[in-house]
Amino acid sequence: MLVDVKGVLTAALRRFHRSGWFHTFICLCTTLLHVDYKTMKVNKNTQIKGKAQKWKDVRSKRCRSSIKPSELNSSPVIVKMIKEHQVSVKKKPSVKRLKNKPKTVSENKKNSPGSGFNKPDSQANGCSTLALDDEKEDFQDCREGSEPVHANGMETSEDTEEVQAGRLEGEALHHCAQRGNQQNRAVLVMQKNQTMCFRGKCVVTCLYGRVEVMGFTIDEGQRSYPLFSPASHCPLTIRALGNSDYIRDDRTEASNILQDYLSQASRKKLVKMVTQTSSIILLDPLETPLTRFLSSFTHLSELFSPPVSELMSAVLDTPLNGLGMIPLGSTIEGLKTSRSCRDALSTVVGACRGDIDGCAVILVCGIKNVGKSTFIRLLINTLLNHTSSVDYLEGDLGQTEFTPAGCLSLATVKEPLLGPPFTHQLTPEHMIYYGQHSCETDLDRYLESLKSLWRRRPQSREMPVIINTMGWVKGFGFQLLVDLIRFLPVTHVVQLSHGGTTQCPSLTPEFLRTAQGYRTHPPTQTALNEFTESHYPPRTYSHLNVQSEFQGVGRQGTATHQRSNEHRELSLLGYLSQLQSPDPGPVRPLHTLTPYQVPNTAVALGVMHCEVAPSHMFYAANASLVGLCCLAEKVTSKGGPVVLSQATLCPCVGFGVLRGIDMARGLYFLLTPVDPSILRKVNCLLLGAISLPSCILTTQSGFESEMPYVTADYSFDLTGAGKLRVFKGLMRPSLMGVQ
Incomplete structure (x- = not known):
């Protein structure tokens, strides 16, 4: 049944001209009335002229009686349209930004204030005067171009500042951040999927919504967490996740929350930025015995400042000044995870949440500087979103996570790791001091130490276990990896590589059946009988290959504080900082x-x-x-x-x-x-x-004469006076097939 276009649109627009579905309604009307949107033209006399080849149903002009407003709801077509509109409002579909703005016939027409649409004209059937004579635009383009402009999924209004999703930097920080009532305290409003990459340190508290840091989700109501982003490691990134799915009075609730932290003027500015998908975080300065102890050394005084390579991208003039954190521009990449890394995280987390019987045992391996430690921190933080604790078996003597170098340990992690290793030193449940940052001089003691630690783990625990390994993956180092997979009940092997090529053979279950280990030999054996009888390691496991794609992968950092020996020193200094008093005050030298x-x-x-x-x-x-x-x-x-x-x-x-x-x-x-x-x-x-x-x-203060235990009467020019360098990548003759 055909109805009068003018009468239908006039009455319908009275109902929907203020809603965000104005242009969508036009397209839907013309489609249901068999009006071809490509050829419909609106002139000053509001006469609709269609081409004959397009209007196949109507060959001649027909006289149609207008429909009264009281009869609108009785029309089956309009009833159907209203029902579809009500359903679409409930679903709240995502819409795209305006691509092609409609052109107006009259340049004198002005847009209504606070709206992105043309003011309705009564002389054009109650519709905006649109020039729709572009034969190249199809219906899909018209539908996308007719939708309202949104800001991060929320419709904009005259009292809401529009903020684009992406990196928060520069001028945007002046609108989204305000200084708190207390000195050096700031409140930051972030829209969904907005990020802020920074250097420095701070304490973050989520007041409204949710944010994510290094894979760990911080919800409103949770306690505060310290964030450390020093120049020795990749900068941290705070990402807003938005709010929960339930509807809330966002403006009123946010205003009540901010009342305790901001003045009335500052609160009024930030409330304009708040939508249902916003997140509000409180940032406080962070000062601990660790930071005071490290800053007391001259060469570490700028550890939490941007390095020289990042100074041009540092955003200095923001409300966050004086807080202890410096935002970075979009030219700094921050933490970058590849698609294979995200897939591996998803697979492992799914397995730990019940996809397998028993607890998951994840062994992470790969060459040096490929991102094993970062991947493990991401994995632990992600798992802590779903479980109360995660077991961690340390098998890397050189780059330990929770202790000074030279230790093998078994620890239970209950708090997220929101910084590099030297910022979260703790006492593991069980620890063995190996005494070196490499095991090449005594492989047997290394294996026995790891097996001894595993035996001490209660087998009744159902929490996941993560095993860290060394970056030595050639020669005997690769043989040790083969032995560890056979000795321990591994369920997942995550092998990291880079450049599209494997730096060592892929440790799949098929390869392991014929692989040569340091202690084990093919065909596959389950090592020591007394060890395996009580643990029943599985015969197979899942092998996950992760390709690292971050800048500088496979190469040791050359900037200050980025070399492996400096990381070991920082971990030891982090442990010794526990000797300092927790009360604020000057640093006391060890002597x-x-x-x-x-x-x-x-x-x-x-x-x-x-x-x-x-x-x-x-x-x-x-x-x-x-x-x-x-x-x-x-x-x-x-x-x-x-x-x-x-x-x-x-x-x-x-x-x-x-x-x-x-x-x-x-x-x-x-x-x-x-x-x-x-x-x-x-x-x-x-x-x-x-x-x-x-x-x-x-550098101990308080000495005026010669320092004890220190001498300058030593020459490195003498043969053998310096440190002996050992190349561990040499392939042994037995591995090359040479007799």
Whole structure:
């Protein structure tokens, strides 16, 4: 049934001219009335003229009686249109931005204020005077061009500032951020999918909505979390996730929340930015014993500032000034995850949420500087969105996550990792001090240490386990990976590589059946019987290949604080910062702290990494880092110091600095942050190849004369005086098929 176009549009537009469906309604009307949208023209006399080949149903002009407004709802066509409109409003479909703006016939027509649409003209059937004579535009283009302009999924209005999704930088920060009532405090409003990449440190609290940092979601009502984004690692990015699905009175609720943090003028500015998909975060300065201790060293005073390569992209003049964080421009990439990385995270998280029987055991491997540690932090943070804790088995001696270098540990992670390793040093449940940042000198002790740690894990736990491995994937290093997969009940192997080529063979279940391990040999064996009988490792596992695509992948950073040896020093300094008082105040040098006095007859002293004559043992251990260990047997003395003849495998509870030895009284002077109740169990001090950072000895304040333990009478020009460099990538003859 055909109805009068003029009457229908006039009455309908009275109902819908204020809604966001104005132009969509026009397109829908013309389609239902068999009006071809490509050829419909509106002139000043409001006469509709159609081409004969388009109007196949109507060949001649017909007289149609106009429909009264009271009869509108009785028309089946309009009833159907109203129902479809009501359904579409409930669904709230996403719409695209305006691509092709409608052209007006009269240039004197002005748009209505606060709206992106033309003011209705009564002389054109109550419709906007549109020039629709473009034969190249089809119906799809018209539908997209007719939709209202939205800001991040929300319709704009005259009292809402429109903010584009993407990186928050420059001028946008002046509109979205305001200084708080307290000094150096700021409140930031972010729209859905907006991001802010920054250098520095701060404490973030989500007041409204949700935000995501390094895979961890922070909801409103949760506690505050510290964020660390130093120059030694990739900068952190805060991303807004929007609000929950339920409807809320966003303006009123946000105003009530901001009342405690902002003045009335500042609050009024930010409330205009708030929509149902906004997130509001509170940013506070962050000052801890760690940051105070690190900043006391001259070469680390700018650790939390942008490096030279990022200074041109730093946004300095913002309301966030003085807070301790500096936003970065869009030229800085931030954390970049590839498609394969996101797919692997999704697969592993799905498995940990119940897709497999028992707990998931994920082994992460790959060459050096390919992003293993970053991937593991992302994985742990993502898992903590769904579970209360995650077990972590440390198998990388050089780049440890929770302890100083040279340790193998088993830790339970309950808090998100929102910074590099030196910012979240903790005491693992079980730890073994290996004493070196590489295991090449004693592969057997390395494997035995990892198996010993795994046996200590309660098998009744159902939480996922993540295993970190070394970047040594050639020669014996690759054989150790094969052994670990066979020794441990691995369910997923995540292998990272770059450049489209594998830097080592792909560790698939099929390859493992014929692979040669350090201890195991093909056909596939499940290592030691007494170990596997109680754990029942699976016969197969899922292999996930991740291609890293971030800038500088596979290469060690050359900028300040980005080399691997500097990362190890930062981790050790982070551990020693626990010696500082938690109360605000000046940093106390280590030589001013009161040490523990330990009788040399009560503890044994041993060296792990080399052979030292007993008469030179005290010279080697003085002013060195030692592991605090617990031997199974009781230490007995015959009236003198006890010296271990060989390296031993024993639990470690922490670390200390042996700052002095009193031979006359038979005392060791020990500095350690370990609790005294745990120190009573320590009966062994182990010395390894992990040395104290030189800044601990050379930059201590309070010395006017020659510094102890430091000498300049040493020449590196002598043969053998420097550090011995070992190339671990050499392929052994047995692996090349050479007899």
